Structure formats: C-alpha cells, structure tokens
Amino acid sequence: MSRRDPNELRAKLLDHGVSLLMQQGYHGVGLQQLVQSAGVPKGSFYNYFESKEAFGAEVVTHYIDPFIRQLDGHLQKREVKAADALRAYFDELIAETERRDFKGGCLLGNLMGEIGDTSELCRTSLREAVHRYRDKLREGISRAQEEGGFRKDLDAKEMADLTVDLWQGALLRMKIERNVRPLVQFCDFLFQAYFKA
Known part of the structure; x- marks a missing residue:
C-alpha cells in the first residue's frame, strides 16, 4: 500500500x-x-x-498565487501593450465571475471584511497578499506609462493601490447586483478614462 x-x-x-x-x-x-x-x-x-488561524493565513497565500501568475502571464506577452494586457487580465476575471454566477467575489475581500481586524496572523497574511498583488499590478502600470498608454502624472504604486481598492469595491457591488456591470464599469473607468494618457 x-x-x-x-x-x-x-x-x-x-x-x-x-x-x-x-x-x-x-x-x-x-x-x-x-x-x-x-x-x-x-x-x-x-x-x-498549527491551528485554524494558521490554516486561514496559508489559504490566503494559496489563493492569491494563481492570480499573480495569471496576471504575470499577461504581462509577459511583450508583443502586447501593458495597458491592453491589464485589460485582458481583468476581462478574463470578469468572464470567470460570470461563469460562477456572480458567487464568491474575492476571498481576500471577503476575509478582510470578516477577520481582517480580529486575527493578527490572518491580517498580516492578507496585507502581504494584497501588497504582492498590488506590486504585480504596479509593474504593468509602470510599463504602460513607459509605453505611453497610461498617464505619467500619477505614481504607479498609487495607481495600483487604487486599482486594488476599486476592484474590491466593484466585486462587492457585483455580488448584490448579481451582474458584472460594476466590474466592467471599473475597467472602463480606469483603463479607458482615468489612467489613459
């Protein structure tokens, strides 16, 4: 055996x-x-x-890793402009959300609301996951600025923070609307208007 x-x-x-x-x-x-x-x-x-709390902290890392790899996969396509790669990545997430019938949202956002201020171990894990994700977005945003697709008067890190914050809010709204419209509005606002050079 x-x-x-x-x-x-x-x-x-x-x-x-x-x-x-x-x-x-x-x-x-x-x-x-x-x-x-x-x-x-x-x-x-x-x-x-060691405990359910330690398990929860590791689940956070396990959850975010594939999203970072997926985003990196889009950004590694050097023949695609970074602004287009970012939009393609979020379009994939939107399509997946629709396939899941608008359920779930983002585990990070869900856990931030549920235990983000009650478990120090999980809060630390959530913060690190969000920062890793934000930093990968910043890479793409910075490249889009260099390529002339995104405005340069804003800091790439602040733009990446805004992207994370708006995406989390749009996911929450999507759950109650049971519609991807908030997610599409998020993409249109950032990538076609506010960030655009």
Whole structure:
C-alpha cells in the first residue's frame, strides 16, 4: 500500500479551504467539515497547520498565487501593450465571475471584511497578499506609462493601490447586483478614462 505524498495532502486541504471559505466564510467552516471535504483524517490537519488561524493565513497565500501568475502571464506577452494586457487580465476575471454566477467575489475581500481586524496572523497574511498583488499590478502600470498608454502624472504604486481598492469595491457591488456591470464599469473607468494618457 503506497503512502500519500504529504505535499499533496497539504495542497488538497488548502484547495478545499479556498472553496469552503469562499462559500461559507471563515467562521462558517469547521475543521471537521474541512477534513471530511478533503478526505483527510482530522489528526493529519495538525501535521500541516498549527491551528485554524494558521490554516486561514496559508489559504490566503494559496489563493492569491494563481492570480499573480495569471496576471504575470499577461504581462509577459511583450508583443502586447501593458495597458491592453491589464485589460485582458481583468476581462478574463470578469468572464470567470460570470461563469460562477456572480458567487464568491474575492476571498481576500471577503476575509478582510470578516477577520481582517480580529486575527493578527490572518491580517498580516492578507496585507502581504494584497501588497504582492498590488506590486504585480504596479509593474504593468509602470510599463504602460513607459509605453505611453497610461498617464505619467500619477505614481504607479498609487495607481495600483487604487486599482486594488476599486476592484474590491466593484466585486462587492457585483455580488448584490448579481451582474458584472460594476466590474466592467471599473475597467472602463480606469483603463479607458482615468489612467489613459
């Protein structure tokens, strides 16, 4: 009988954690439900994570990594102008949100609202994830400025912060409107108007 790869079990717990936390929130998910969902013995959970709080902090990193890779993939296409790459990235996110029937929003935004001021460990993890994401956006915005697509009178970091903040707000609005219109308005306002050179 072969033993399962410990990294595979850990990743499985994190994958199920992302899914459950998106659906039910941090406080709505119990460890028993998590391990049952992942098909992992409860005792195994503590081989990988010190506590539910530590697990939540790691779920945040596990969640944001694919978004940063996806954004980087768009920005690595040097034949595409950075402003167009940024718009294409957000258009992909909008299409995915529509496929999910407007459910979930962004796990970072959800957790910021739920536990951002009650768990120092999770708050730190959320802040680091947002900063990493912001910094990748800043790369694209800075390149778009160099290419002449975006205005240069604003700081790229401040523009990236604004992008993150407006996107989070648009996602929240999308959830109650059950429509991608707030997300499309976000893209049109930033990339076709306010940021445009």
